Amino acid sequence: MQDGCTLALDGVTKSFSQGRPEEMMALADISLDVAAGEFLTVVGPSGCGKSTFLQIAAGLMEATGGAVALDGRPVDGPPGGLVYLFQQYTRSLLPWRTVIRNVEFAVEGRGRASRRERREFCMEFLEMVGLADFADRYPWQLSGGMQQRVAIARALAAEPRILLLDEPFSSVDALTRMELHDMILKLWEDRRFTALLVTHDVDEAVMLSDRIAVLSSRPSRIVETIETGLPRPRDRITTPELPRFLELRHYLLESLTKPKDHAA
Amino acid sequence: MLHRLPVSPGRIAAVLLPVLLLLALEQAVDSGAVRRALIPAPSDVWGELVYILQGGHLWAPLGKTLYLLAVAYGCASVLAIGLGLLMGRSRAVYNLFEPLVEVIRPLPKPALLPPLILFLGIGDTMKMTVVGLAVFFPVLINTVQGVRGVDPVLVETARTFGYSGGRIVSRVVLPAALPFIFTGLRIALGLGLILVVVAEMLAGTGGIGFLIVDMQRTFQVTSMYAWLVILAVLGFLLNLGFERLEARLMFWSRQSEGRA
CATH class of the missing domain: 3.40.50.300 (P-loop containing nucleotide triphosphate hydrolases)
Structure with a gap:
């Protein structure tokens, strides 16, 4: 880090x-x-x-x-x-991606070796914000506070x-x-x-x-x-x-x- | 009690209505009230349908029509989505094409058949061109609208994560605009089917549109109606299939809008 x-x-x-x-x-x-x-x-x-x-x-x-x-x-x-955390979390998450895939969005550009590695890396951040159990849900299935936590996890995953x-x-x-x-x-x-x-x-x-x-x-x-x-x-x-x-x-x-x- | 029935009375009536109409028509033809030469009895049409299906006469014309439709629909959709993305993302491209699009778009596409026949003859190229033109515009307009409607917060989010240019389009703009694009694709599918039949009627040598005209010209009225029924079923199935596909792929669209 x-x-x-x-x-x-x-x-x-x-x-x-x-x-x-x-x-x-x-x-x-x-x-x-x-x-x-x-x-x-x-x-x-x-x-x-x-x-x-x-x-x-x-x-x-x-x-x-x-x-x-x-x-x-x-x-x-x-x-x-530099990462920017927007006020409008509902609008900054990708509704067609699951929670974990939203976090992966932050690191996809950096060519991590494999899909699985990327997923594991991102799961750590979901765990940090206490949302590991919601990895395969969609953002719109979560409450506002949880959505903002997804956005925070995604921001941090970009290190x-x-x-x-x-x-x-x-x-x-x-x-x-x-x-x-x-x-x-x-x-x-x-x-x-x-x-x-x-x-x-x-x-x-x-x-x-x-x-x-x-x-x-x-x-x-x-x-x-x-x-x-x-x-x-x-x-x-x-x-x-x-x-x-x-x-x-x-x-x-x-x-x-x-x-x-x-x-x- | 009525409201506990799994099927509502309105629904039952809606299914019964066409059945009753068919029965009435059968009766009218049998009694001589309607001339059999103009409208055959539904049972005769059914018999003809069974003959077409069992004899394997369905596949060649159906294949021909679907082939024309598929090629034209596929090519025109890809081109329209591509141009739509460019027009939606770039003000300059939008300003360049917008007047041209607005002039050609409202033109009823069958009106283009005579000039197209002049240039392209009466072969498949002409038919695909006119079908493609009919497909192109609704897909284009909806793509442009969808792209312009993409939330700037999504695009800026992608930018701060280091996405740029093509990757913003493929990862963010295109998926976000997809519900709009699908609406355009569904409208275009209906229009495409109309145009392929019209084109075949005017200048065909096979295909369902051609057969319908051909049967009429040779007084094979029962067969003509049978092909009309086949066309109706085809349109219904295409639309149904498309709606299924759309619901499957766009499941997130209505859900997320409901919560936003």
Whole structure:
């Protein structure tokens, strides 16, 4: 397993419909350095361009200005070693493939020796997310939380050096979300990839991250970055009771809800 | 109680209706109310059918018709799916072909028979061409629609896993668009059968369409009706087989849509 890699965004801007009257500035001058093996979360109000930011970081969308570099190499398309976990898990799984075949989708390009080897390799990841018994079911036969776990297993099977998470926990119920948090933390601690999460959920941001970057509303810029300084391993019950957790939560909620007059 | 019956009364009536009509027709012909020279008794047609089947006279014309249909349907479908993938994926290719397609597509394809006969004569090539044209457009249109409807999240997922170009098309776009493509293929199969029969009637030397016209011209009316029955059964079986195949291959389509 390779270690996580660094991601650097330097003065990234993004305009939609550029040069036309309806031109909209989504991102204004975003600079951010994600360290190797770090868990960094970008929080921002809804519609502030968080997904746009992440898609640019992943090389799925072209920036209007600025540069993105992964381990110092410029990103001009989805780079190897980077995996993107989409918010819409129902839409990112292939409905004609079984669960295990969906996980295999992540590694098929890498020419593993045989079908059986590939399957065995991928089964390990299904076991990690507790879905080994569901390998031969189809995604649409599973609940939402289970589908997202399939997507997580698939993302990890690609052995990412950096994992981008686009609000992947926002469309499951609260209990399932907690379980998924535990799982992603455990997997991240085991495998030490770099993790970059975007979310509007402040508790989630504080619970998971080493560092939190606060994004303003459109046109977005990074208002500040905060070290959480919370001990690891995190615990779903005791961590949120720490004074530092509450302090961060308070501060972030305040700063995210404050500039509303300016957003309107 | 009625609602516990495995077969509903409506269903029984639906099966009884054609049987009753056949019996009434039999009666009408027997009593002389209908001229036997125009419409033979159903029992006579049945007798003719048995003769055709037992005498082995079915296979040559059926084989000829199915051969024409299969070759034309296969080639046209492959071409249409190929072009449809290109048009669905590339804006430039779409813009290039769209006007041409929109001009030729609404044209009733039998109207092309006279010019095609002019160019290609009355042989198999002409028949396959006209059948192919009828098959091509519904498959093309549905493929384009299906490809354009593929969820961008699926394509982007594939891209982040290192898939590109041809492999995105073969692993993601084509399977995702397949339910649409199958709809086109099913419509095209019906149209193909119509066109192959029409072409054979106009310029045939064998095949079921030719036989139906030939029997009519030579006043073998009973035989003509027998071949019509064979054609009806063929159309029914082709459609049934296709629906079975579609249900088998596309089992995931309705299921996943229901949950999305």
